[in-house]
Amino acid sequence: MKTTILQKPASFYDEFTQKGGAQLANTHYCPGCGHGILHKLIAEAVSDFGIQDKTVLISPVGCSVFAYYYFDVGNIQAAHGRAPAVATGYKRSNPESIVISYQGDGDLAAIGANEILQAANRGEQMTVFFVNNAIYGMTGGQMAPTTLIGQKSTTTPRGRTMQNEGYPLRMAEIIATLEAPVYVERVMMTDPKNIARTRKAVRKALKIQMEKKGFSFVEVLSGCPTGLKMTPVNTKNWITDVLSKYFEPGVKKDESEDREPIITLHPDPHFEEYHELLDIRSLSDKVKGVKLSAVKEMVDEIKIAGFGGQGVLSLGYALANIAMGHNYKVSWLPSYGPEMRGGTANCSVKISDKRISSPMIDNPTVLVAMNKPSLQKFVDDVQPGGVILYDSGLIDEAPKRNDVTVIGIPATAEADKLGSTKAANMVMLGAYAKIRGYLSNDYVKQALPLIIKNKSFHKLNEDAFKRGMELVKNS
Amino acid sequence: MAIINRVLIHVDDCKGCGLCIDACPVNVLDFSDGLNSMGYRPAHYIGEGCTGCGTCFYTCPEPRAITVVRNVEGLAKDHCPHCNATVKVFPGNRDESKTFCVECLKPVNK
């Protein structure tokens, strides 16, 4: 007889170094936790099918949030309940990948219930493993949508009632009513026979994706001894004797034999057309005949703040677009807080030669303050050596900082002279351009009407921009 | 000659959940007397009777706690520096050139 060895699947890392601590070979799961069993079955299938290099596992929020510690595949950790959306995006842009959405019952059936329904209904080409352990494990045993009637949890201390919390959701049955899904089965990880069935279902669901047939969903009744406050063996028995009576195991839908492969073309051959239709071609396609200087090394973090209606957001938007047209990386983050009413509106613009990891700005290098409350709010945040541009016509008191360059620009008053106070933001844009000196005037002239399309502003904005530049010269 | 199969338990990776002990169809697994480095009472093989069915492997939630070897006789031998003896060794599956001692489960070659 041949010698065979059943050992840790090769799709697990040798050591779980991301986990840290002294125990680098075992998991963070509690003794007897079903997540570990399912992990092993998935890892084994991924290795056996030779898909380790193209598999991407989306881990959820819940105890399996750290699934990426263990699986030596591509990993993304999604926000609570959003794994199917992340999986959709990844799969659509990488149609050759194998995408697994791994989710618990709080994640999938509560906060993410709509997400999974929509993804299933669209027939996304992904494999979903849904761990139903009838409880929220990670947060300490609260009621899940799958908690049984009468079952006690920390949020249903007398037991779940239909009147108060409704009936437990049978997700496999719900998903199976949809047209698009190819294969839906519920299995349970209890005795050896049922674990073997689970293993078969895991493999089948992955095979369906490998054959490009569409969406498959495997609900796995799984033990959470900690949340259920039972020993691992008793938990297993409870699943067999109680849980599986409400959540009946079995194939709920299987059209895998009848479905043809769905071939997704990537990139979408109509991609360019959409740009045309939506008129979202980049400025650089439209601005003609301008010679731009080389991109220089910089990170400019600009905070623009004022009253709603002062064009604060469109100033940031125009600046970000123009800088992008100059081949810089940019981000534009408008803030629509409650402060839109009465207080200040603001936006953050980052401009850099390098990729930008976060659009947030705590300490701006440039503050453009269009009114007094905005100046007061942000004046102390500006980096030493930075610049403050403030509307000196509206703000009677110059900011008191001697470690930054402070320039007063009577933007609103000047714009008013040119025809409308609405162009105050473009006066500020001109002032910024003058101070920083890396934007081409010819480019801005062509770009502004493409960004702010209202024809009645074209001439005004051009004049206002010029005026802003002059005001810096004169100050 | 009877086929010898072995279930190898990585003592310090076992969390003593008892699922394998409950699942083993021929009852050849039991709890150890002592505790492991995590303070759990690990499972252990009573020493004979393993049929190599793999039930415990698929029941165990821990990736590395259980290894099942069907037909130990077929394995090569090597010197294990940890046991300081010539022992049966089995190849890993991520890097076949790495082999592990059947007695102590530690890597044999450096």
Ligand SMILES: Cc1ncc(C[n+]2csc(CCOP(=O)(O)OP(=O)(O)O)c2C)c(N)n1
């Ligand atoms: C947006 C958001 N809301 C709530 C939480 C808190 N939270 C963390 S895990 C969890 C429930 C997890 O339960 P389940 O999906 O059943 O996974 P399990 O831990 O049982 O595996 C909740 C509500 C969060 N992290 N993020």
Ligand code: SF4
């Ligand atoms: S709390 Fe429950 S689901 Fe979470 S690791 Fe422990 S047993 Fe597993």
Ligand code: SF4
């Ligand atoms: S199933 Fe695994 S973790 Fe649990 S007692 Fe057996 S070897 Fe230990």
